[in-house]
Amino acid sequence: MSTLHSRAAHAPAEPAQQDDVSVFAPDPGTGRQFRTALGRFATGVTVITTTGPDGPMGITANSFASLSLDPPLVLWSPARASRRFAAFTECAHMAIHVLGSDQTALAEHFARRAATAEIAGVEAGIGGMPLLPGVLTCLECALHAVHPGGDHAIVVGRVLRVRTRPGAPLVFHEGGFQGLADLPRAD
Ligand SMILES: Cc1cc2nc3c(=O)[nH]c(=O)nc-3n(C[C@H](O)[C@H](O)[C@H](O)COP(=O)(O)O)c2cc1C
Numbered sequence: 001m002s003t004l005h006s007r008a009a010h011a012p013a014e015p016a017q018q019d020d021v022s023v024f025a026p027d028p029g030t031g032r033q034f035r036t037a038l039g040r041f042a043t044g045v046t047v048i049t050t051t052g053p054d055g056p057m058g059i060t061a062n063s064f065a066s067l068s069l070d071p072p073l074v075l076w077s078p079a080r081a082s083r084r085f086a087a088f089t090e091c092a093h094m095a096i097h098v099l100g101s102d103q104t105a106l107a108e109h110f111a112r113r114a115a116t117a118e119i120a121g122v123e124a125g126i127g128g129m130p131l132l133p134g135v136l137t138c139l140e141c142a143l144h145a146v147h148p149g150g151d152h153a154i155v156v157g158r159v160l161r162v163r164t165r166p167g168a169p170l171v172f173h174e175g176g177f178q179g180l181a182d183l184p185r186a187d
Contacts, residue, residue, distance in 0.1 A: 042173040042183070045103075047110045048076060049130045050094045052087030056122070056130035057114040059084050060107045062172045063152070064096060072159040074139060077152040084114050089146045089153055093127035096157065098137040101168040101179035106132065126160055137164040 026034040043062040050057060063077035074096060078088045088094065099107055109119070116122050121133035126140045141157030148154075171178045 036174075039174045042171055045099045045107050045170040045172050045177070046076070047097045047099060047106060047132060047135075048088065048094055049097070049116065049132065050088055050091040051128050051130070052084070052091070052114070054087075054114075056116040056128075057084065057087060058110040058116055058130065058132070059088065059114065060110040064098075067156060073144060073156055074141065074159060075154055075156045077149055077154055079152050081151065085153070087114075089155060091143055093125075093129050093160075094141050094143065094155075094157055095125055095129045095131055096137075096139040096141060097132045097135040099170040100134065100136050101170050101181075103134065103170055104177045107170060107177060131163075136167045136169060137162065 022033055024030045024033055046061050046064045047058045048061050061076050065075055067073040067075045078085050116130045119132060123131045125131040129140060131138055139159050140161040141159050144158040145156040146153050168179055171180055171183065
């Protein structure tokens with residue numbers, strides 16, 4: 001099969017109308033369109049916890065990514081403007097929880113509030129980190145590095161212990177929570 005045919009076979013069923021396509025250089029005037037463009041990247045959803053100066057705390061984050069298998073490293077990006085920034089960039093340990101499709105309430109809780117006190121079934125992990133129940137994967141990490149990243153930082157964690165189970169993931173796409181079943185299947 002030629003390259004041309006191969007491309008045609010993978011073309012979207014309904015190609016975007018030319019009118020729908022926007023092209024711009026990101027600048028202060030196109031912030032909204034830039035967010036929209038980035039929001040077309042579907043992600044999973046995590047809650048990251050640590051023990052801050054005010055006690056156990058968490059934050060909802062979709063900037064999580066795996067980084068290295070050997071050594072085992074993962075990363076995420078806290079916003080410098082966040083009131084939780086210092087706690088997460090100066091901690092010794094953090095726990096990264098990958099949420100299941102039935103855990104939207106947990107994601108919404110930690111988007112609004114930091115404290116873990118209202119969450120039932122929290123256990124203490126390495127270094128006293130709060131571990132949340134019912135998640136798909138929990139990665140207990142030591143803080144490995146913090147790199148600059150514009151108005152965010154890139155926090156790298158070295159994974160010390162993994163707990164995981166199968167299940168459907170919670171998905172974040174175009175500013176909303178979804179399950180994989182809600183998304184159209186690829187051809
Ligand atoms: C789906 C989702 C993903 C998010 N991802 C991040 C993230 O990667 N980094 C971040 O700093 N904040 C992220 N946030 C925002 C925080 O969860 C939280 O709303 C914000 O830190 C609140 O401000 P505060 O920390 O000053 O209270 C995300 C929020 C949602 C709902």
